[in-house]
Amino acid sequence: MDSLRGIESFVRAVEAGSIAGAARRLGISPAAASQNITRLESQLGVRLLVRTTRSLALTDSGRVYYQRVGLLLHELNAASEAVSELHDEPRGRLCVAATAAFARHVLAPLIPAFNRLYPHISIELMATDRNVDHVRESVDVSIRIQPALEEGLVARHIARVPSIFCAAPEYLAVRGVPKAPEQLQEHDCLVFRFPLDGRFLRWGFVRDGELFYPPVRASTISDDIDTLARMAVAGAGITRLGAFIAAPFIERGELVELFSPVGTGAAVAEIEPLDFYFCVGDRHQLTGKVRAFRDYLLEAVPPDWRAP
Structure with missing residues (x-):
């Protein structure tokens, strides 16, 4: 049992980047997490971590050990949950x-009702536009738009x-x-950049069944879509927003919808939607x-x- 506590403290410390972070995830004190790791190192006869007041680094032995026990700990937790769920509600x-x-505008309002349905499940919501590592960061589920999907993930379309x-x-x-979309290049465009790799979220349209991306002039770039929305309200230019962000601004008259078929008889081109996916690392995580x-x-x- 002492070894298991040490392994869990060690793995969580690596994932969190600090012993204090590991302690928060485990619900114990930093001193207890540090002692667990020290006992594990004594049992193994090697040093796994180089610890200073400001940083945490794996030794060569620690790197090898983490590669083996990280996945094992994840599988052990999944097995425990699977067995408990045979006799009880999810927890x-x-x-x-x-x-x-999506976390701020869609999930946050929906989670309270989920909590009432499943009071034994405690949700930790990470709101981030970077691609998380399911194993290293102990993430059960990630909600991603299509351009952020990665090979190896098990993904199901949800919206x-x-x-x-x-x-x-x-x-x-x-x-x-x-x-028309081609006229966007004559305007100031407020463009979203993915924080992970610097790609732009392209502005797609469909005309006659063909997807195309008209050239745009990016006058302002941000890695936060809500910031772009606020800049658009302030008159900085044209931006592309998900409906869940744009709708309140449009209802209040702060923003005007463009390329809408309403009042024009027909749309010049259909706007490419945003597809969101429910992702897990593998089917064992279901x-x-x-x-x-x-x-x-x-x-x-x-x-x-x-x-459909």
């Missing part, structure tokens, strides 16, 4: 990582969210209203609590977001 910690905007191009009335009064959260989301998202 335990559920770590969900989602894009910052097709309309994209909306919009700008402030003041901006459009001065610069004019673009009538535990009872993960399936419960997946099924809840599939029912909770608006009906018009459910792709």
Whole structure:
């Protein structure tokens, strides 16, 4: 048992980047986590970590050991959960990582009802636009848009969210209203950049069944979509937002929807939607609590977001 405590403290310290971070995840004091690791090192007869007041680094032995026990600890936890769920309702910690905007605007309002349905599940919500590592960061589920999918993940489509191009009335009064996607290159465009690899989220349209990406002039770039929304409201230019972000601004008259078929008779081109996926590291991670959260989301998202 002492060895298992040491292994868990060691693995969580590596994942969190600090012993204090490991202690928070385990619900123990930093001193206890440090003692667990020290006892493990004594039992193994090697040093696993180089610890200073500001940093934590793996030794060569620690790197080899972590590669072996990290996955084993994950499998052990999954096995314990699977057995307990045979006789009880889903329970335990559920770590969900989602894009910052989806976490803030979609998941946050939905989670309280899920908590009432499953009071024994404790959710940790990570709001981040970087791609998380399911194993290293102990993430059970990640919600990703299609461009952020990675090879090896098991992904299920959960939502097709309309994209909306919009700008402030003041901006459009001065610069004019673009009538076709090709006119975007004549405007100030507020563009989202993925923080992980620096790629832009391209502005896609569909015309006559063909997907195309018109050239745009990126006057402002940000890795936070809510920041771009606020800049658009302030009159900085045109931006592309998910419907769950744009709708309140449009309802209040702070932003005007562009390329809408309403009032024009027909759309010049359809706007490429944002597809969101429910991702796990492998099929073994589809535990009872993960399936419960997946099924809840599939029912909770608006009906018009459910792709055929």
